[in-house]
Amino acid sequence: MAPVTEHAAQDFPTAALPLLHNAQLRSNVRHATDVIQGKRFRVVHEMPDWQLLRDAGQRIRQHALEYLDGYLEQFEHHCIAAGGHVHWARDAAEANRIVLQLARNETGRVIKIKSMTTEEIGLNRALEAAGMQPIETDLAELIVQLGHDKPSHIVVPALHKNRHEIRELFARTMNLPELGDRPEDLTEAARVYLRQQFLTTPIAVSGANFLIAETGGVCIVESEGNGRMCLTLPQKLITIAGIDKILPRFRDLEVFLQLLPRSATGERMNPYNSLWTGVRPGDGPQEFHVVLLDNRRTEVLRDPESRETLHCIRCGACQNACPVYRQTGGHAYNSVYAGPIGAILSPQLALMKSSQSLPYASSLCGACYEVCPVKINIPEILIHLRGRVVEGQPKLIRALHPEAVAMRAMQWIFLSQTRLKLAQWLGRIAQRPFIRRSGWIEKLPGILGGWTRTRDLRPLPEQSFRAWFQKHNPSSAEAPHD
Amino acid sequence: MRIALFITCYNDTLFPETGIAAVRVLERLGHTVEFPEAQTCCGQMHYNTGYQAEALPLVRRFVHIFQNYEVICVPSSSCVAMMREHYEKIAIAAGDEKLQAAVVALLPRIYEFTELLVHRLGVEDVGATYPHRVTYHASCHSLRSLHVGDVPLRLLQKVRGIDLVPLEGLEQCCGFGGTFAIKNADVSGAMLEEKLQCIQKTQAEICTACDNSCLMHLQGAMHRQHASVRTVHIAQILANDAPSSTKLKGNL
Numbered sequence: 001m002a003p004v005t006e007h008a009a010q011d012f013p014t015a016a017l018p019l020l021h022n023a024q025l026r027s028n029v030r031h032a033t034d035v036i037q038g039k040r041f042r043v044v045h046e047m048p049d050w051q052l053l054r055d056a057g058q059r060i061r062q063h064a065l066e067y068l069d070g071y072l073e074q075f076e077h078h079c080i081a082a083g084g085h086v087h088w089a090r091d092a093a094e095a096n097r098i099v100l101q102l103a104r105n106e107t108g109r110v111i112k113i114k115s116m117t118t119e120e121i122g123l124n125r126a127l128e129a130a131g132m133q134p135i136e137t138d139l140a141e142l143i144v145q146l147g148h149d150k151p152s153h154i155v156v157p158a159l160h161k162n163r164h165e166i167r168e169l170f171a172r173t174m175n176l177p178e179l180g181d182r183p184e185d186l187t188e189a190a191r192v193y194l195r196q197q198f199l200t201t202p203i204a205v206s207g208a209n210f211l212i213a214e215t216g217g218v219c220i221v222e223s224e225g226n227g228r229m230c231l232t233l234p235q236k237l238i239t240i241a242g243i244d245k246i247l248p249r250f251r252d253l254e255v256f257l258q259l260l261p262r263s264a265t266g267e268r269m270n271p272y273n274s275l276w277t278g279v280r281p282g283d284g285p286q287e288f289h290v291v292l293l294d295n296r297r298t299e300v301l302r303d304p305e306s307r308e309t310l311h312c313i314r315c316g317a318c319q320n321a322c323p324v325y326r327q328t329g330g331h332a333y334n335s336v337y338a339g340p341i342g343a344i345l346s347p348q349l350a351l352m353k354s355s356q357s358l359p360y361a362s363s364l365c366g367a368c369y370e371v372c373p374v375k376i377n378i379p380e381i382l383i384h385l386r387g388r389v390v391e392g393q394p395k396l397i398r399a400l401h402p403e404a405v406a407m408r409a410m411q412w413i414f415l416s417q418t419r420l421k422l423a424q425w426l427g428r429i430a431q432r433p434f435i436r437r438s439g440w441i442e443k444l445p446g447i448l449g450g451w452t453r454t455r456d457l458r459p460l461p462e463q464s465f466r467a468w469f470q471k472h473n474p475s476s477a478e479a480p481h482d
Numbered sequence: 483m484r485i486a487l488f489i490t491c492y493n494d495t496l497f498p499e500t501g502i503a504a505v506r507v508l509e510r511l512g513h514t515v516e517f518p519e520a521q522t523c524c525g526q527m528h529y530n531t532g533y534q535a536e537a538l539p540l541v542r543r544f545v546h547i548f549q550n551y552e553v554i555c556v557p558s559s560s561c562v563a564m565m566r567e568h569y570e571k572i573a574i575a576a577g578d579e580k581l582q583a584a585v586v587a588l589l590p591r592i593y594e595f596t597e598l599l600v601h602r603l604g605v606e607d608v609g610a611t612y613p614h615r616v617t618y619h620a621s622c623h624s625l626r627s628l629h630v631g632d633v634p635l636r637l638l639q640k641v642r643g644i645d646l647v648p649l650e651g652l653e654q655c656c657g658f659g660g661t662f663a664i665k666n667a668d669v670s671g672a673m674l675e676e677k678l679q680c681i682q683k684t685q686a687e688i689c690t691a692c693d694n695s696c697l698m699h700l701q702g703a704m705h706r707q708h709a710s711v712r713t714v715h716i717a718q719i720l721a722n723d724a725p726s727s728t729k730l731k732g733n734l
Contacts, residue, residue, distance in 0.1 A: 465494040
């Protein structure tokens with residue numbers, strides 16, 4: 001089973017529950033997302049042409065995916081011509097096999113640049129199972145790795161931790177009992193630890209932000225420079241990239257190197273923008289491999305209603321803007337990709353066979369769509385995927401599930417004004433046992449019990465609006481429709 | 483002007499006072515309100531929960547009932563959002579060109595209540611008096627689907643005696659989200675709690691909005707927690723025309 005589906009047993013509401021009771025985690029998530037959102041707001045609103053950039057970003061991504069086959073071959077051709085090797089991986093298992101073969105070396109270690117794609121295929125576990133040690137070099141990924149934790153955010157994977165928690169972790173795992181908790185102390189500890197790895201590890205594994213079809217080049221943006229170390233010091237570099245990462249032309253970077261940093265970290269430009277094409281004698285890694293990963297992306301492309309999910313450039317802006325993510329953090333989604341984009345991407349990558357609670361993990365408030373740099377209409381796709389979840393239910397569940405029964409009953413009622421009036425009358429009678437002394441309903445049975453967990457409900461009033469209107473204006477009543 | 487009112491299923495059933503208020507405001511402005519009796523529901527709950535096949539007959543029914551009216555008023559931005567964002571798509575998915583054409587012809591004549599007043603009728607001062615401290619909650623559908631902007635606030639600012647206080651975190655969802663409030667009750671409750679804290683910080687007596695759905699959710703928690711603030715739909719504030727009245731025509 002693919003890693004994206006491994007925790008499918010626990011649905012979103014269940015996984016969210018313990019997180020909602022974790023006050024420290026919620027305060028960390030709120031603080032971090034508020035800070036990033038504030039920065040994003042400033043650097044987005046200083047741009048007079050931001051909406052035009054979003055349009056351009058959307059169109060380029062749309063075009064790239066429409067002609068994906070051609071662009072991928074173009075990328076392969078140019079990459080090989082520049083001295084690189086290109087591998088095609090149908091799924092996670094195949095990708096891991098390829099990387100394992102390439103990564104074996106006498107030190108038994110590989111250094112890694114932060115990559116969601118390697119999370120998606122569970123590369124670290126595959127390397128460890130083969131007796132190798134992957135070393136995360138992105139500061140936040142290192143924190144996650146040392147804590148045997150999971151990333152909770154696409155861009156800021158340790159966003160759920162504050163610096164005191166990180167200090168404890170470093171002090172324990174790096175054996176530094178005297179370590180302070182200022183950002184400088186923590187960075188210094190990581191630097192000392194990582195320098196040694198950079199200088200002694202012969203192989204690096206990276207993801208990719210963009211693949212350039214026109215040149216066969218690969219682009220990675222980052223803030224720390226640790227990625228740059230991985231891209232330049234080792235003898236061998238292995239890049240794993242989803243086939244959706246393609247941009248047609250080099251000049252398309254003009255658009256995306258504006259959209260991405262401003263959306264992701266609220267920076268005008270990333271501190272480190274690395275671009276490389278194949279290999280160059282005497283400069284950087286002398287052996288370069290790209291693994292092009294499908295892992296069901298071609299399946300996502302099949303559905304015209306939701307394929308724009310693959311436009312995503314993994315900026316994480318939707319996570320920072322999402323009021324649901326804000327309450328739970330990323331772990332509630334039980335998938336590599338959390339937040340609104342995870343809620344649409346993960347179930348599709350799992351062929352709608354798991355992660356089925358994720359399309360419902362949204363109030364459809366639309367904040368994600370508003371901030372998406374490539375204008376993915378996430379709320380629309382969420383609704384579409386909800387439809388696919390319902391459609392995909394076995395017939396028996398569709399016939400007997402309380403929600404499905406309620407929906408059919410409500411439809412039947414709404415298809416006749418007489419039935420609606422009757423239902424309103426019945427509702428007024430049926431609610432009587434539930435009305436408390438306060439005059440309100442404080443506890444409801446069955447699926448409606450979710451409502452009264454945190455909220456009271458005002459009972460149905462004695463008179464519906466339509467009854468009032470009939471008295472107010474008897475002449476305006478029209479011939480019944482049903 | 484003859485204005486057809488689509489009251490929406492939950493206002494009809496749970497919040498008749500909102501419909502009554504909308505009728506009073508429109509009649510006070512000299513318009514005639516009609517209520518097509520056959521109306522029921524726009525289909526939003528079915529559609530947004532994934533029961534899209536079940537929504538289709540409700541969409542057909544709505545379009546059939548309202549297609550001959552010149553101006554249609556809906557005191558709920560989420561129902562209007564359902565129509566504007568999904569009706570045409572639903573018709574296309576059903577392969578029904580006639581329905582699609584009817585939807586395209588009908589949509590420009592559908593107005594959310596505050597949109598109708600300001601954009602169609604050109605009124606901002608509806609002659610209301612409401613001597614209370616009020617904060618306005620922007621529902622997500624009014625904000626991001628209808629883009630009503632400051633329309634509701636412009637109406638509220640013209641109300642005599644009102645003490646309008648801005649709400650912190652205005653653009654953040656209250657956590658209602660239709661069936662989300664039940665299917666993800668705990669997360670919805672956490673979002674609600676954060677919104678409630680912002681509302682209470684304003685020390686307002688009343689929290690208003692264009693959507694009774696958000697307000698029902700907020701009021702439910704306010705009642706549970708014995709909060710001093712209550713919710714009132716914007717139509718009820720705008721309908722209040724007794725200058726000396728301090729009695730609240732609210733969701734009591």
